[in-house]
Amino acid sequence: MIAELVCAACGSVIAPGDARSTCACGGLLSVVQRPSRSGAALRRLFDRRLRDGDAAVQGSGVWRFRELLLPGRGVILTHPEGRTRLYRREAIARYAGHANLALKHEGENPTGSFKDRGMTVAVTQAVRAGATAVACASTGNTSASMAAYAAQAGIPAFVFVPTGKVAAGKLAQALAYGARTLLVNGDFDTCLALARAASERLGMALLNSINPWRIEGQKTIVWELLQQLEWEPPDWIVVPAGNLGNTAAFGKALEEARAFGLLRRVPRLAAVQAKGASPFYRSFRTGFARRYRVKAETVATAIRIGDPASHDRAVRSIRATRGVVTAVSDREILDAKAVIDAAGIGCEPASAAAVAGVRRLVGERVIRPGQSVVAVLTGHLLKDPGIVIDFHSRPGGKRNPPVTIEPRIAEVERLLR
Numbered sequence: 575m576i577a578e579l580v581c582a583a584c585g586s587v588i589a590p591g592d593a594r595s596t597c598a599c600g601g602l603l604s605v606v607q608r609p610s611r612s613g614a615a616l617r618r619l620f621d622r623r624l625r626d627g628d629a630a631v632q633g634s635g636v637w638r639f640r641e642l643l644l645p646g647r648g649v650i651l652t653h654p655e656g657r658t659r660l661y662r663r664e665a666i667a668r669y670a671g672h673a674n675l676a677l678k679h680e681g682e683n684p685t686g687s688f689k690d691r692g693m694t695v696a697v698t699q700a701v702r703a704g705a706t707a708v709a710c711a712s713t714g715n716t717s718a719s720m721a722a723y724a725a726q727a728g729i730p731a732f733v734f735v736p737t738g739k740v741a742a743g744k745l746a747q748a749l750a751y752g753a754r755t756l757l758v759n760g761d762f763d764t765c766l767a768l769a770r771a772a773s774e775r776l777g778m779a780l781l782n783s784i785n786p787w788r789i790e791g792q793k794t795i796v797w798e799l800l801q802q803l804e805w806e807p808p809d810w811i812v813v814p815a816g817n818l819g820n821t822a823a824f825g826k827a828l829e830e831a832r833a834f835g836l837l838r839r840v841p842r843l844a845a846v847q848a849k850g851a852s853p854f855y856r857s858f859r860t861g862f863a864r865r866y867r868v869k870a871e872t873v874a875t876a877i878r879i880g881d882p883a884s885h886d887r888a889v890r891s892i893r894a895t896r897g898v899v900t901a902v903s904d905r906e907i908l909d910a911k912a913v914i915d916a917a918g919i920g921c922e923p924a925s926a927a928a929v930a931g932v933r934r935l936v937g938e939r940v941i942r943p944g945q946s947v948v949a950v951l952t953g954h955l956l957k958d959p960g961i962v963i964d965f966h967s968r969p970g971g972k973r974n975p976p977v978t979i980e981p982r983i984a985e986v987e988r989l990l991r
């Protein structure tokens with residue numbers, strides 16, 4: 575396999591072994607893949623690895639696709655990740671108003687979110703390129719994932735997160751895995767600007783999704799789900815959207831799948847933002863004639879982002895797949911989450927935006943009856959326990975509040991009868 579890095583802004587070509595995560599001009603780098611096998615041969619190889627439990631690639635559903643990820647044969651830093659399940663649940667389909675709905679649960683990755691897929695590739699590349707420290711800004715999941723992989727690699731990790739806006743589970747992970755955690759008095763967008771400047775000045779590898787190798791790893795969400803559907807593509811893939819790394823990765827995965835002959839028909843992408851953090855949705859409404867930067871606010875703290883770094887790449891994804899962008903309110907997100915949770919699956923608030931988005935697009939008849947839809951749940955229920963306890967404890971509505979009792983059987987009988 576031959577691959578090279580190309581700057582989207584100035585067109586510079588950089589060797590894949592380079593330690594830089596962005597171009598010297600400030601533009602974002604993108605990996606150009608040139609596989610040396612046919613689509614049919616690649617599919618056979620990937621299918622054989624899947625059948626064998628990915629034994630040849632250390633059990634990883636990411637490295638199963640290694641021929642289309644990172645060139646070179648060095649050590650791979652894997653937990654392993656991927657191999658996440660597809661679920662169908664009647665209650666969730668009923669809520670969404672659409673029978674043919676499957677959910678791919680990326681919360682089943684080792685640190686509880688899809689970030690592990692990008693991180694295994696980015697940390698592997700960074701270590702191969704000689705990085706001695708890694709850094710990221712985060713709304714929580716990226717920092718949790720990076721911290722875990724840095725611990726495995728044995729290099730220090732530095733995370734920049736917005737004070738008071740990171741869910742408890744995620745902050746706990748970053749601390750537990752030993753990342754030096756900086757609580758920044760500012761929002762995610764401020765954290766990212768600071769992390770970029772700090773990495774440059776202090777020589778740390780920046781592992782946000784502006785790092786092209788993160789995008790390479792996250793492509794495998796799409797390839798794995800296509801493979802689970804025996805390469806029979808769904809009509810729609812629906813994904814929550816914040817900093818737009820995943821939207822960028824999904825479009826790249828689909829473009830490559832078609833170009834390399836893995837796939838004939840390309841599904842349409844739907845990116846779902848929270849209404850209070852929806853600059854990409856606003857831009858979509860102008861036909862992408864304008865780019866917006868907003869002050870973001872939403873209960874879904876994972877996607878509380880006002881100035882998405884991968885805007886341009888995500889525009890390309892939506893255009894290339896004849897995709898759409900929509901936005902859902904916090905109320906819709908929490909309602910969808912309650913349904914997903916009560917079905918025994920569960921996810922964090924940002925993930926529920928995907929299902930709320932399906933419901934909205936079905937209502938608007940953008941998604942048509944009978945079409946097949948896969949929505950991606952990006953993070954685990956336990957990432958944000960605070961929001962669940964708050965949701966169920968508040969009086970009123972269809973809630974499940976805990977009840978405090980004295981240890982007497984009469985009280986139990988009174989409550990459970």
Ligand code: F0G
Pocket residue numbers: 687689711712713714715716717783814815816817818819820821876877922924925952953
């Ligand atoms: N869902 C979850 C659970 C996330 O953590 C994120 C992003 C997204 C969706 C949005 O993905 O940014 O690629 O559009 N979390 C980042 C973080 C920003 O720092 O953990 P995106």
